[in-house]
Amino acid sequence: MNISTRGRKIPPSPIRKLVPYAIDAKKRGVSVYHLNIGQPDIETPASFWNAVHSYPARVLAYGNSQGIPEYRQWLAKYYRANNIDVDENEILVTTGGSEAIMFAMLAVADPGDNIIVLEPFYTNYNGYAVMTDIKLNPIATQPEQGYHLPPAEVIESKVDERTKAILICSPNNPTGTVLTGQEIEIIADIAEKHDIFVIADEVYREFIYEGVHTSILHIPKLHQRGIIVDSISKRFSCCGARIGAVVTKNTDIMNSVIKMGQARLCPPTVEQYGAQAVLMQLSEDYFSKMVSEYKNRRDVTYEELMKIPDVVCKKPSGAFYIMAKLPIDDVEEFAKFLLTDFSMDGKTVMIAPGPGFYATSGLGNSEVRIAYVLESEKMRDAIRILAKGIRAFNNR
Amino acid sequence: MNISTRGRKIPPSPIRKLVPYAIDAKKRGVSVYHLNIGQPDIETPASFWNAVHSYPARVLAYGNSQGIPEYRQWLAKYYRANNIDVDENEILVTTGGSEAIMFAMLAVADPGDNIIVLEPFYTNYNGYAVMTDIKLNPIATQPEQGYHLPPAEVIESKVDERTKAILICSPNNPTGTVLTGQEIEIIADIAEKHDIFVIADEVYREFIYEGVHTSILHIPKLHQRGIIVDSISKRFSCCGARIGAVVTKNTDIMNSVIKMGQARLCPPTVEQYGAQAVLMQLSEDYFSKMVSEYKNRRDVTYEELMKIPDVVCKKPSGAFYIMAKLPIDDVEEFAKFLLTDFSMDGKTVMIAPGPGFYATSGLGNSEVRIAYVLESEKMRDAIRILAKGIRAFNNR
Incomplete structure (x- = not known):
């Protein structure tokens, strides 16, 4: 009795698969700094x-099925305040950003089609690609370039007759990189030239520490080919609410995702009511306070990382992650080692190994994603422990 | 710029697509009995x-990702009280029964594979089949036989080398039919002989008015090939909570759906907490009171339906639906007519047309699904209005 090929091939979460080792460490009395998951405190x-x-x-x-109408009206106001000119009929409320990603992928691609994605990328794109039988068509970005876009020719060389979309994430999970307006324009040009869609994961829209955020729907030539996937999880620290959205001005795409929405009936009701209340009562300084707190955490995290010899990392401008290249050959082994064979003053750190953020096998073996979701002084302590862990691992 | 084939092919909800006509009717001051949707009051x-x-x-x-551990423990207790011998590791909490259906389908079948399903069936199986690129392999059941199983040979003749599972729903949506223990045994024998899975939608488990419910996990030979998809929506009148479950003793299937669960992170947190409270505090007579109320509604609905000349319908033993064959040629047109061109004492009814519950085109044109989710006297009034609507439609 065989299960399906895709059922076997879905990758386990690289972020969560170390959890049993973390549980064991805690049982031994070791305290664990969780830098492995984007769960804000x-x-x-x-x-x-x-x-x-x-x-x-x-x-x-x-x-x-499309989401509570009044909540969608408030969402439309929120988007317009972000210079994204949409109305409530151009929004489908989803069960988390996860469902938004899946619906967008299903709406643009059939089995065997491919979607271009910049590596490293949010690991769950992999899971949805397997579930929907779509191929991810990865283009590597480099820690030395702060994970920014490669030249347009490199991206274009990846487009083939089965390429249906380019999927971007800015501010980026896992790298923290914010694509510039110019970079989004480059992507828009490629999409237009090859007549494909652009799907943009913009869940970290407000988490910007330098410069400004450019949404794909700020770019007129993307009005018909742009699909935003979004979520309240990070910006309202509401990860367990499971409320997201697909936002698009393309009526074919909207009609399609509405039908998918009808198949799953509706997103959670009470949480939409909660999310609406947040939008209705949002204080003017809510985001500035939050951003200031995370900027501080980022600065401390980056400062401490830079003290570690041979770490490669450009200071990222957004989200709450830093992806760094460590002087480590096998970061999967290292992440496990930190939980099973190492501690400093009774403490250790849990990190997300790089390979899980790549579709190309063999990449990311020295990279790590650090979520700076703890208070500054805890981050400082955690990175110092990480530094000592690197030495211990390389001397073991 | 083309959207995907599957994005185009997903059927709109046959239950919800009449909604705009209902809204118009209400604007005209006509009150609408909603018999079209399984939303308990x-x-x-x-x-x-x-x-x-x-x-x-x-x-x-x-x-x-698998669901809050304590909630899963309470769920396991609930299943054991229903003679379904599982522990908390054999349960994945899902975002509604919808996600459970999708995960189960993905776990057993690849694109191009097929799943046998008895027609008429819960309409959203269609949507998920298109989204997952699985073919539904339908076997028609008949109103004259109360929509019970056809002979085993008929079912077996449908099994081919790409058949991966039989999907059943008992008590059934849309027919209300409860499969007997003997019928489940027949399905188990076919599944064993052809080495395929059985997926059972048991969300109406408690809604039984005569006889007993047989779960697929009551049958020893289905312990390894059985997958229950479940939901609290109906039994706890919690449709907007979006809490369901996949229940299976097959570890390959469970490992697979857990990885799918990791890709979507987690089901809603607050609602799991609520659902757990319901299980912890469930009064002994909760289900007997509920069942007694629905049995009364069913009896009234059936009694009134039987007064309409030429209606074909056996009294169903479960769920809260009656599927009936009406003396109508085009029930889609009739359902629309009831909302746009008919009323009686300022009232009309909204029904779910039969064709949406069939995969075979051309079937169900005279059938209708009636959800008896209103109080008895409202149901009586609604069916009398329906009777008058039939006459008006046929005399128009």
Whole structure:
């Protein structure tokens, strides 16, 4: 009795597969700094909790498949405040950014088609590619270039007759890189020339420490070929709410994802109500306070990383991740070692190994993703422990 | 710029596509009995609301990809109380029964493979089949036989080398039919003989008015080839919570769906907490009261339907649907007519047309699904209006 090929081939989460070792470490009394997962420690806004705690209905009914209309109106206002000119009919509320990614991929590509993606990339694109039988067509970016775009010719050389889209993520998970307006224009030109879609994961839109964010829907020539996948998880510290969105001005794509939305009935009702309350009551300084906190964490993390000999890393401008090349040959082994064979003053760190963020096998063996989701002084301590761990691993 | 073939081919929800006509009817002042959607009017248990209203965390964090461990323990207890012998590691909590269906389909079949399904069937199997590029391999059942199984030879004749599973739903949506233990045994024998899986949608497990429910995991020979897809939506009147489950004793399947679960991170956190509270505080008579209420509604609905000349329908033993064959040639047109051109004392009914529940084109044109989710006297009134609507449609 055989399960499906895709059922076998889906990669386990590279972020979560070390969890059993972390549990064992804690059982031994070792405290673990979790730099491995993008789970913010910032409190979810009180407006969200107040709404959830006072949700008035007696019957928890199905909502609209496209998302609760009033919530979509507030979302449209939010996007317009970000110079993304959409109305509520150009938004489908999804169950997390995850579902948005899957729906967007399904809407543009059939089995055997491919989607260009810059490596390293958010690891779950891999899982959805296997589930939907789409090939990821990866283009490597380099730590030495701060993981920015390679020349346009390199990207274009990857486009073939089965390429249906370019998938970008800016600010980037896992690298923290923010694509410039010029880079988005380059992608728009390639998409137009080859008549393909651009899917943009913009869940870290507000997490910008230098420069500005350019959305694909800021670029007129992407109005019809752009699909934003989005989520409230990070910006409102609401990871467990599972509320995201597909945003597109292309009516064929919207009609298609609405039908997918009908197949799964609706996204969670109470959380949409909570998310709407957050948008309705958002204080003017909410994002500036949050960004200031993360910028501080980034600066400390980067400063400490730079003290480690032979680390390669450009200071990233966004999100809350740093991808760095370490003086380590086998980072998978190293990540495990940190949990099983190392501690400093009763503490260790859990990191996300690089290879899980690549589709090309053999890449990322010296790279690591660090989520700076802890307070600055904890980050400082954690990176110092990491530094000592590197020495211990290389001297073992 | 073309969207994907599957993106185009996903059928719109046959239940929801009449919604704009219903909205128009209401604008004209016509009141609409919604018999078209399985949205119970029963109150969600107070234990659920109490838990949600007092959810204690300040950060709404990601939960475990497999589902919150404590909730899974309570779920395992619930299943064991239903003579389904599983532990918490044999359960993956999903985002609604919808995700459970999709994960189960993905785990057993690759693009181009097929899954046998008895027609008529829950319409969203169609949507997921298109999204996952799996073919539904339909076997028609008949209103005259109460939509029970055809002879085993008929089912076996449909099995080919790309058949990976038989998908059943009992108690059935849309027919209300409860498969007997003997029927489940027949399916088990076919599955064993041809070495394929059995996926069972058992979300209406408790909605049984005569006889008993046989789960596929009651049958020893299905322990390794059985996959239950489940949901709390109906039994706890929690449709908007989006909490379901995949339950299987097959470790290959479980490992596969856990990896799918990791790709989408986690199901909604607060609702799992609510669902756990319901299981912890479930009163002994919760289900018997609910079943007694629905049995009454079914009896009234059936009684009134039988008064309409030329209606074909056997009294169904479960769920909260009746599928009936009406003296109507084009039920799609009839359903629209009821909303646009008909009313009785300022009221009309909205029904779900049969064709949407079939994969075979041309079937179901005279059938209709009626969800008896309203109080008995409303159901009586609604079916009387339907009867008058049939006459008006045929005399128009």
